[in-house]
Structures are given as structure tokens and as C-alpha cells.
Amino acid sequence: MAEANWYVVHTYSGYENKVKANIEKTIINRHLEEEILEVRVPMQDSVEVKNGTKKTVSKKMFPGYVLINMVMNDDTWYVVRNTRGVTGFVGPGSKPVPLTEAEMKPLGIRSENVSVDFGEGDMIVVVAGVWKDTVGLVRRMDFGKQTATINVEMFGRETPVEIDFAEVRKMN
DSSP, rough: OOOOOEEEEEEETHHHHHHHHHHHHHHHHHHHHTEEEEOOOOOOOOEEETTEEEEEEEESSSSSSEEEOOSSSSSHHHHHSTTTEEEEEEEEEEEEEOOOOOHHGGTTTTTSOOSSSSTTTOEEESSSSSSTOOOEEEEEEEEETTTTEEEEEEEEEEEEEEEGGGHHHHHH
């Protein structure tokens, strides 16, 4: 079987979630679970200040675009390309170009999985990066982004810090 890659699909602006839902429905109806693995609308949290109050809102990172992890073949291309709201794949002409590892990293998407021997509530030590030699208690694990959130003492108060799985190890 061919390898699955991440592709970018251009949609009508404002139709990203509808396109995602339609593709997911088509995956189930046509039994393409093995070929179209995941559909994402990348979101990021931002803080807005209105009338003096701060409010955290989720915004689309790329309005008008949807990311799809799929095995590219004639059938999957046809299904995605002919979904209502899709204007086409990103790439020259009609040839979709998969995202590279470097392009996926800032989106929090990683293709290789790192197995870890620690979990929430475990004490870990950071072995690389800016927080090297910092010890902290794991508060949260994000396997999609492959990061652990630990609390670090800064300026006399606890501050949550997100660290790569590859940069930490469990304390004995």
C-alpha cells in the first residue's frame, strides 16, 4: 500500500468545517478509512480584548484551507476534489503536492511517533533545549503535537511550559 501524506485543499472561505464534515461523511460511506486517514482545519487560540475584557478565541490558522492525511490515488483524489466547497488541491496544475516534514512541524503535525516512558503526574527532567536541566511535574500530555506540559517556577510563580517529548526523560 502507498504511503499516506498530508495535502492542502483549497475551499471556499468560510466552508472549511463544512468541507471537513462532508469529506468525513464520504470516507464512511465509501469505506475509505484506510486511504483517507484524517481531515483537519488547523486552529489556534488567540486573545482578544473587547471593552476591556480579555477573551480567548479559536481562529482558523489558514482560512480557506483544509489539511488531509491521505494516500493519493485516483479514487481519493476524485472524492476530495468533487466534495462540495472544494476548489482544488494546492500544487501546480492538477498535481497535488504533499507537505514536507518541515512544513508540518509548526502546525503540530508529526509523522513519526515517539514512545515515552512517562505520563501525567510523573517527574521529568529536560535534557535539551532552552529549559535544559529543569525538573518538573507533567501536567498534560499532547500526543498529537508530541509535547508534555510541565510547571516551571519563574519569577516566584508556577508557569506552564510545553516541552517536546524528545527533550525530556523520566526521573528515577
